[in-house]
Amino acid sequence: MPRQTRNDHMAQKADRPDIADLLPTMAALAWLPQAALLAVAIAAVAKGAALVEIAGFAALAAILGILRALISSASERASFLGAREAVTGLRNAAVLALASRSPLDATRTASGEAASMIAEQAESITPWLARFGPTRIKAVVIPLAIFLTILPLSWAAALVLLIALPVIPVFMALIGWRAQAASKAQLVEVGAMNAFLLDRLRGLATIRGLGAVDRVAERVDEEAQSLRVRTMAVLRIAFMTSAVLELFAALGVAMVAVYVGFHLLGDLDFGAWGGKLGLAQGMFILLLAPAFFEPMRELSAIWHDKAAGQAAHENLLRLAQEGHRLPEAGQASAPVPADRPAIGPSVVVRGLTFDHTGPDRLFPDGLGFTVSHGEHVALLGPSGAGKTTILSLIAGLAMPKAGRIEVFGQELRPETVLHLRARMAWIGQNPHIFAGSLAANVTLGRSGIDDDTIARALAALRLDHVARARGSAPIGEGGAGLSGGEALRLALARIAVTPQAELILADEPTAHLDPVTAGEITDALLRLAQGRTLIVATHDPRLAVRMDRSIRLAPLAGRAAA
Amino acid sequence: MKRVLNDFRPFLGLFCASTGRKLLGGAALAALTGLMGMALLGLSGWFITATALAGLVPATAWAFDVFMPSAAIRLFALGRTAARYGERLVTHDATLGLLAALRGRLFRGWSAPGAARALAMRPARLLFRLTADVDALDTVYLRVLVPLGTTLVATLAAGIALAFISPALGVAVFAVLMLTGTFVAGITARSATPATLRRAARIETLRARVIDLASGQTDLLMAGRIPAQRAALAEVDARLAADDHRLNRIEARAGLAHGLLAAVLPALVLVAAAAIAAGGHIGAPGVALALLITMAATEPFAALRRGALDFARARLAARRTGPALLCAAFPVGAEPAPGLAAELHHVTLRHDAALAPILRDLSLSVREGEHIALIGPSGVGKTSVIQCLAGDLPPTAGSVRVTATARLTQRTELFRDGLRENLRLGAPMASDAQMMAVLAQAGLESIIHALPSGLDTELGDGGQGLSGGQARRLALARLMLRDVPLWLLDEPTEGLDGETARDVLARLRHAAGNRATITATHIRREAEDADRLLILGDGGIKASHIRGSPGFEAALNDLRPD
Structure with a gap:
């Protein structure tokens, strides 16, 4: 059935890269030559080179930067288009299923719930589908490319980054595992808070009729405050994940900077395969260090999109699954028999x-x-x-x-x-x-x-x-x-x-x-x-x-x- | 700008009143995080360049103070992580506190008579809008105010740092960053507004159409309109997709603008600083510092675009929730003359200013302890009289004086809460013994005893878990706990079978004692014990029959037997 394959395709959208998914990685890779040009320009300044020469390097770097911005913007559009189209497909499939389910089916999803899934929940699918795949590719390719670029220049600097990076996923996995369970519980609690408020608003006539407005308003305050306290407990853990990431990223950059500085001074004369780094190489390594960690930070920033988007995606697929269907559902088109005169019993x-x-x-x-x-x-x-x-x-x-x-x-x-x-x-x-x-x-x-x-x-x-x-x-x-x-x-x-x-x-x-x-x-x-x-x-x-x-x-x- | 501020005034008022200090603290920490990041990068660039130059000559290398810069680099690395973690905790705590205050205040606002009735007219749509609005206001602080503050501080810091190299360069970079940032954010917010507002309305339409499809499926099927309804839904999604495309294009364009700025500005600063270095004012380390600080200063702008894009939605939310936030205390009604429980003088009631009045020139006095039954066909205004006496429907003409009342609404309204909390709604001080007594009076004692958790039993949404009859009895028990001189009963035993209903009515009458009651009904059993029957019709009281008069029996006989 064509609809089924379509759903499968959409379910795997985040797993299967296409050209649009690779564009952000290409844009990020362009930073390597751009950084090299900027580093060379700084070295030229130190050597007292002519301003024209420096301006040439700067102009080339700027052109590469412009190219990066253009590719990023184009890729943003391309991934969005694919993701939004997938959402339309999911919505249509869910609507078709709703329309062809027998009204006698007792297991039907309640209309309000179905409306919520098809309308606002589906909104969170687009950012997830659009961003998660490309960012994941970037998180794999970019650190590797930067590592391989720095390695020939300085094994010591590459080693610092290499140590810092694997530590991040390990810590993130340890903390994230706990945080994910907690944040799931959290989503439920926020939903419960909204449900609490809606439940009370629905019964407002009774609350007013019993003179209980103040009392219920206090309850709403209390519930919301207690939600705040519980949410913060969850967030403290969740933010640890990103704090660890930040810490290692910042320490990685700092250690690279300090190592390169001491090396250039001659205090640490190991690490450059027996040679000595110049200012251009040192500056190049420094400029690449933050970019080494950047994709990981992006990935952790869109983790929330992933949770919400995946849940919404699963809900829509569930809605589109078939319950008891109407007799005519699946009939290609209704053959119209010749009209008979209405004689005999109806x-x-x-x-x-x-x-x-x-x-x-x-x-x-x-x-x-x-x-x-x-x-x-x-x-x-x-x-x-x-x-x-x-x-x-x-x-x-x-x-x-x-x-x-x-x-x-x-x-x-x-x-x-x-x-x-x-x-x-x-x-x-x-x-x-x-x-x-x-x-x-x-x-x-x-x-x-x-x-x-x-x-x-x-x-x-x-x-x-x-x-x-x-x-x-x-x-x-x-x-x-x-x-x-x-x-x-x-x-x-x-x-x-x-x-x-x-x-x-x-x-x-x-x-x-x-x-x-x-x-x-x-x-x-x-x-x-x-x-x-x-x-x-x-x-x-x-x-x-x-x-x-x-x-x-x-x-x-x-x-x-x- | 002034109009924008006006729209946000109620929200900002709440903002300052609730957790203002925390909110400012969070923004300050966010700015500090940005500054530390900028300092880390700038100092590292300076350090590497300086050490490279010093390393060229052994004597200077030996004299170079490595301790201060390398310690500062490590300090900034650790400080940035700590500031970031603190920032996230404080900003989220502050936001949640703000949301808690917002929910409580909104509940109070919505419980004003007019707002409460508007809610009753179109509950699902308004409730959905309310939740969406609260979510949208959530973004004001985290996505608009914090990034705005961070950007401003980062730009200012970059300007000041560069001014040490050359005042003109500092001012120029500050001006370019500010102008570009403001311009891009402004254009983004402005051009996103129409599509954002259309989207908000279209999501509601999508919801309404899904509900129409799911709830009205049988009607649509029988009218052969299912394909048309599916087409209508697909069309709404197509329009939503068009809005999404427009917004994505705007977002991508803003991203492109920032990308171009980040590509071009550092290159220009590099050339300018190199020219200043050629003049001998600064060395190569200063050039590296200028380059890296400029690069770091362009970063926070990326965070602004999401906020600029969401701004119109947040403003819509602020405009819609504003009136509820500003809502003052409700006026306390006047007491009736001694010996009376309620007095209506020439009262006109209408549900909608545009519609004809439901009742006009209605005058009525209810004596203390009198039992009145309001009868008449549906739509004649029985419930409107009850609403008026309960203060839910202010008269458009005439005067209403009524003592303290308790109201039993036509639809049983129970809440997702414990049984005890549900009962205590109208009588916060009621003891367990009192509660058991009224439960017994309502004929629920054996059922409560059978519940394993007794009064601690949790009820689901709208009292789920109880049968219709049990829920009705529980609502009656709740009313009986409320010790006020006038009970307003809207079809008290609707949905109960005849035998149970008679039993409940007898208990209710006993519990009422000397209280006055006004019962809106079309069932004989609910009217037959009244002291006075008021027949409503043609926009007023058509007839009034005192108990024992011939008209009384005749009127009773016209009512539904059971």
């Missing part, structure tokens, strides 16, 4: 069992019923009896394990599901209100619905006053500002603008409503369902009694009695 269910949602089969004996064209039927039963599951199966949101469902005379199969679903409409007990205007919530972006149709639908469902008050302004997130009854009327308006929907499936539309509103919703639903087939899952006797007949589901007996 829905036929035979021998239905389904064990998707729990360990037990909901209908051990198999469930069967028939709904005629234009008939209005109530599915009655206590909660947990499987009413919602049956409606979902008829809508083709999952396939039954055994049994057969026919809709409009055609069997529901992965190939037919899209075509058949286009002739159905759904109304749930808590309709989701989308981010957008009232009109956009009616059309859901479907084409061919003009403003007049929307206005008529809104008026018919007595939402015109809301439309007037809100205009084209977005309605509140999750429908805040709309009452439960208004949210349901809005869902009904979505059906009102789709006359092609011949079968309406309604899942407990009047639950959570007061009797007056429930009655209004029932009336509106029945008006909409005139001339269409309607199946209502409910435990509201007032709604059931308005249907042509009821099908009663027993909790476990699993028999349908017409």
Whole structure:
């Protein structure tokens, strides 16, 4: 599957170097000739050379420096482009997985969590993918190149660096091992602090209602202060890592400088393969010494990017893994069978069992019923009896394990599901209100619905006053500002603008409503369902009694009695 | 500039008030680290050149004072490490302290009536924004102020050191560094602003669309809009990617500018110093010192660009959190006339200035100890009256006088905390015995006894771990602990089965004793024991029925039986 290989590619992006990853190393290598030119220039000054000669060396050094800056900047762009593209790929894969997971899958990631993973967490992947690979290559190549450059000049200076460098990873590993565990715990704690604050803010009405604002504010202060103390304990260890690195880098440079100085004075006349270093060589070695440690420092600076980026990457890959998928998922494109006239029964269910949602089969004996064209039927039963599951199966949101469902005379199969679903409409007990205007919530972006149709639908469902008050302004997130009854009327308006929907499936539309509103919703639903087939899952006797007949589901007996 | 300062004023005020001294100390240590690094490099360059020249002649070599410079080099090496470690500890401690203060202050700010209601309208988006804003403010100190200070100090130090060689050179280098640095940082911050602000909004859009996809999947599936929703998500990501590209280009350009400065300026200084050396004012060691100090002085600029890039986001965060930070104490409401628990005079309530009022010209007196039930279809304003009496919804006209109240919100709001802490929210001094007593009154005693940790049991987010009925009873127990003259109950037994609900209501009535209660309800059982039924409708009180009057029974009969 192409998507899979793409993910693999992205997972290995940080491990496999390409040209863009090598550019920063090349830029850093250009420092060697640049440093040599500067050292030679200083030596020329000491010899009292002509200013033109010195200026020539300086100009060449400047040109090399300019080249370095250009390469660095180009490489920064190139690695960013690759990394950002990978993030788009990861996001799309996660979105595809979310979109093709069956709504009946109980293991679905909660919507808020999925939003956090796809939106803000994914942000931390780009810097990690863009910087980690190139920096790691640099950390391997540059110290080696500098060591090999200094070695022919002075084995003693090279030895000082050689001793200082391996000590760093060893110490870093020792301290970092402890620090990593601690910083993981730390990430969890910061998350917990944010969760604590959000939890309290969500319940602000209660906190105010109980006069507890000051008390809770003190708790927030206390929690945040204690977080600070615990975080500092972690950071003290984490900073030790970089302190060790700094110490050896600084001592390495200092020892090289002191050795070269004493050597030039003639006090330490070993270390240069029997010869004596000149000022140019000495200055060259000094200029290279800090660059020897630089990549290691960079690597340790982006360690944090790595932790956050990797965690986000794993989360997105997990999200993109497949759970229970929709029947049509993976179908190339929906073949459109010839339209059949809607004659005979609308829905036929035979021998239905389904064990998707729990360990037990909901209908051990198999469930069967028939709904005629234009008939209005109530599915009655206590909660947990499987009413919602049956409606979902008829809508083709999952396939039954055994049994057969026919809709409009055609069997529901992965190939037919899209075509058949286009002739159905759904109304749930808590309709989701989308981010957008009232009109956009009616059309859901479907084409061919003009403003007049929307206005008529809104008026018919007595939402015109809301439309007037809100205009084209977005309605509140999750429908805040709309009452439960208004949210349901809005869902009904979505059906009102789709006359092609011949079968309406309604899942407990009047639950959570007061009797007056429930009655209004029932009336509106029945008006909409005139001339269409309607199946209502409910435990509201007032709604059931308005249907042509009821099908009663027993909790476990699993028999349908017409 | 003035506007920028105005935006940051509330934040900076908090900054100075909380851990100002630590924050300054951290910045000073950061600057010291930079200075030591610069001194280490400069002195090493001087030392090597000087020793090379002295080494040429045995007599001068013998007389050369090696002790002072080599000791200073070692001192700077160790000092830089120590200063760096100290800097990191102090700056992070200070930042965390600042964030702690920020969270506490923000919580107080958000608990102001208007802010609390705005939060209730669109909680998820606002809460996300709040966390993102706190994170963005985190960067102000570490990424903007500290690098700014370090750069300034390093530039100044380089200028002064070079001024000893030649005042003109010192001034020139200082001016070039300052001008280039300010210019690049300024251009970066300015050109990054539009894309940064767009990004902040687009991340929120991406979140909203993922939530729409995950929560509204069934609606989208049935409307055949899943492919469109995926396309919409891909489009948001594409726009985000475009912003990311723009920002990366700006960042790379700033990097290039610094790279060019670091390539050209040291070369120019080298030539200038060589010319001065030709005049005999300084020797070759002075030239080496000038070169290395200039090289070191260009380094801190690299740290500035990240801060410049993030500046617009931080400013947005400062602007958005400012009002909450500045929030003053809430006004204390007036007490009602003797013998009354609450008085409303010609009160108008609206949720949004743009919308029509929910209730207008509402007048109501509640006697001490009176039990009132507010009834009427959903959306009629029952909860608004409760919110008004609780001080969450200030009237736009008329006056409200109310005694101390305790409110039970419609949605059960429990917190991620211990059971004991949850109970004590409204009564900080309550003893374990008192708590067990109210738990018994709420019918939870046996359940608490069955819990292995009893009152120490930890509840999850929003009271996770309890069933809906248990959570409701716990919320009631919490209310019962609050000894105030008026209880405001919003659908107190919603979600409980009939038998349990009656039991809980009986206990609640007993616990209320002489307290007045106002209950918003559409269920008969919650209204039948009231002294007075107020029927809300058409923006006011439609009817009022005293217990025993014929209208009272008729009104009860219209309510939902169970």
